[in-house]
Every structure is written in structure tokens, then in C-alpha cells.
Amino acid sequence: MRAFRFLTVTAMVAATVATASVSQAQPRRPRPAPGAAPAAPPPPAPAAAPIPPVAQAPGDVAPNAPTLLSRESEIRRGLGFQAFLDGQLSIPSKVYTDDRGFTLNDAAIYLSKDFGSGFAAMIDLPFMTPDGAANNSVQFGEEKAQAFVQWNHGMFQTKFGQFDTIFGVEQNDSKDRFFADWGLAKQAIVPVTHTGALIGLGFEHFVIRGLIADPRNTSTQTNQNLEFGLQGRVDFAPAYASVGVLYNEGKTATERTNLLIDVLGGVKLDAWRLDAYYNNRSTAGVNDASNTLGVLTTFNINPEFGLGGRLEWSKDLVVANTALDSALLLSVGPSWKVLPEITLRGDATLSSVERANNAGDTTIYGVNASLVAGF
Numbered sequence: 001m002r003a004f005r006f007l008t009v010t011a012m013v014a015a016t017v018a019t020a021s022v023s024q025a026q027p028r029r030p031r032p033a034p035g036a037a038p039a040a041p042p043p044p045a046p047a048a049a050p051i052p053p054v055a056q057a058p059g060d061v062a063p064n065a066p067t068l069l070s071r072e073s074e075i076r077r078g079l080g081f082q083a084f085l086d087g088q089l090s091i092p093s094k095v096y097t098d099d100r101g102f103t104l105n106d107a108a109i110y111l112s113k114d115f116g117s118g119f120a121a122m123i124d125l126p127f128m129t130p131d132g133a134a135n136n137s138v139q140f141g142e143e144k145a146q147a148f149v150q151w152n153h154g155m156f157q158t159k160f161g162q163f164d165t166i167f168g169v170e171q172n173d174s175k176d177r178f179f180a181d182w183g184l185a186k187q188a189i190v191p192v193t194h195t196g197a198l199i200g201l202g203f204e205h206f207v208i209r210g211l212i213a214d215p216r217n218t219s220t221q222t223n224q225n226l227e228f229g230l231q232g233r234v235d236f237a238p239a240y241a242s243v244g245v246l247y248n249e250g251k252t253a254t255e256r257t258n259l260l261i262d263v264l265g266g267v268k269l270d271a272w273r274l275d276a277y278y279n280n281r282s283t284a285g286v287n288d289a290s291n292t293l294g295v296l297t298t299f300n301i302n303p304e305f306g307l308g309g310r311l312e313w314s315k316d317l318v319v320a321n322t323a324l325d326s327a328l329l330l331s332v333g334p335s336w337k338v339l340p341e342i343t344l345r346g347d348a349t350l351s352s353v354e355r356a357n358n359a360g361d362t363t364i365y366g367v368n369a370s371l372v373a374g375f
Contacts (some may be wrong), residue, residue, distance in 0.1 A: 027051060067339040083375055084374040085106075085373055086107060086175065086180060088105035089101070090368045104127070105128060106180070108124055108125060110122065111125075126144050128143075132355050141294070144164070156199075160196075160197050166211070166231055167246060167262040169264055175306060178298050183329060191246070196212050198213055199211070207233045208231070208233075216260075222282070225248050225251065226248060239268075240265065244262040245262070261280040264276070276323050276365070277292075293312065295311050309332045316356075322355070324354065331348070332347060340375045341373060345369070345372070346370070347367070349368065
């Protein structure tokens, strides 16, 4: 997603959608008369088409679930193609914000291939309007791109390449979230992608995943050491809980430890869903650790219309070389699935930041509209 906009963070989500194919029963053949030649067998039935993912209700957007392959990259036989786009209109109370007006908020092209025997591959090519663009340029593949090979065998799963993070509640792509824009935790605390290897073991109610990769959001170890991650998650419907850590030692800073602690929990009861999360990030060379507390809740009035709210509070963030003593983000709004593959969403957002060292406070409110099309 686009870089952290501490003066205006906007929202809401939509899931991609498709239709399921239905196979029909073969008619019963009449028995031949005595002495007659046997009837020719009927032609073979055509192979069943792959069944696309079931459509999700507007508020039924799960956090990073205990599967190693996310919804947008579910693999089927043959070469698969999917795409989405999210166009957005933002009207904040301050005229100098980068995302004011119309933007291509997020978009991506997905290519996937099932090789059989549990092997599959996926390429995710994202593109969007860059922050502060002075023309209609498009930023292609510069953030949250993926390219990986996966192997599944029973309860064992693994990925190798560049893939989305397993940490945090909110997904990387706009179409997989209720709110169009990332919250504070996703923008400033948890990583976006990893380049390395991911291994998981899944049991009936418990999943454990580990990764070894280059430092977060990078594809090089220059002046850095490898990063190690571990996550355990328990699911007992209707609730879940997850704890994860991500650790590496830097080589250039005086205090060299980089450490992320990621704690998630939630419950889903019919049309209502609640996710709560806490993140703590220690950064090499920075004295104070960053902390974020958040709550994300959604309610589906019907299968097409949902309401959502997100409240986050952060302390001691460092974003784009700007130190923030504290930050508060509140977003509320609806999501309306107009057609199976078209979703409209809107929100009202309040963003308030207090800069470190008495550098000043800023409060911004705004309204936003987003249209997501998946195909």
C-alpha cells in the first residue's frame, strides 16, 4: 500500500467475488429391447470447471488466516488469471495532503499455476498512484509485489520466494480489507512482504508457521543479518488467538536488535465480527519502542451491505524519518456490494498526531469514497 500518511488515513474493504459452476446429473438410459443391439454409450461428460472462491459478505474479511496461500492467490489447475482495481476519491480537511482528489488507490494482476503433486506458483503485480504524483504516472510493482513457489503436503506447507507477511490483522491488498487504506499498525509497525522461505504445520485447531528471510520489506542482506519469524495461532470457532515474533540483528546501529511482537485475537458471531490487536516494535538505534493498540469491527446488515469501524492508537512511531509522540485514527463507514464483482465503500476518518519534541499537533478529518472491481 502507499506509504504512511499520518495526516489522513482513509478506509474500507471489499472481497473479490466469483460464481460457482453447477454440474447436472446424467439422464437415465432406457434398457434395450430383447435382441436389439446395445445402445451406444453416452458421450463423456465434460470436465467440471474449477470452482472459484465463494463470495464474501462485505464485513466478513478475515485477518491473516492460518493458510499459507491467501485468497487472491488460490491455485487451480492450469494457468490462472485474476485482477482488481480500486479507484478512490479523498476529500480531507487539509489541502496539502498527497492523496487529495481522485487516485488509483490500489490495483494488481495475479498469475498462478498449479503444477500438481502439491506444487504451485504465483505472481502478484501491484500498481497504483504514487504519493504526491504530479501527473498520471503509475507506480508499478514497487510495493507488496509477490513471486513465490508453494508446496503443500498434508499438514505441511511451505513457500519460497517473495510473499505477503503473516503478521498483522489487515491484508496487503485493498480488495481483501474492509477499509480501503491501511491503518496505523499496517503502515508503520508490521512488515508488508518477506523474501525468503516460509514453513507451516497445520493441525485441527492449531497452526504454527516459521520464516527465515531478508530484513522486512527488502530483498537484500546488505549490512544486515537474516530475519527470523515465528507465529502460533489457535482457532476454536467462533474465536481465534495468535502470537508472533519477528527478530533480526542489524550491523550498523549502536543498538542492533530489531524485534516485532504481534498479538491478535477475535470473534465472529453470525453477522458481527471483532478483531483486536497489539503490536510492539523495537528498532535498532531507536531508544523507544513503537506500540499500537487497535480494534476493527464489522457488521453485515445483509449479504450485500455492511458497516465497519476501526480505532487505533499508537505511541512513539517513526515514519518517513518523522518522529511522532502519539497518533490516533478513527474510521467508520459502509460497504455495499452493488454487483458480485463491484463494491462501493465510503468512510469518515479522523486522524490526529502529536509530533515528538513539541514539534506541533495536527488533526485532520475527511470523507472518502472507493470503488473496487474484481475480475
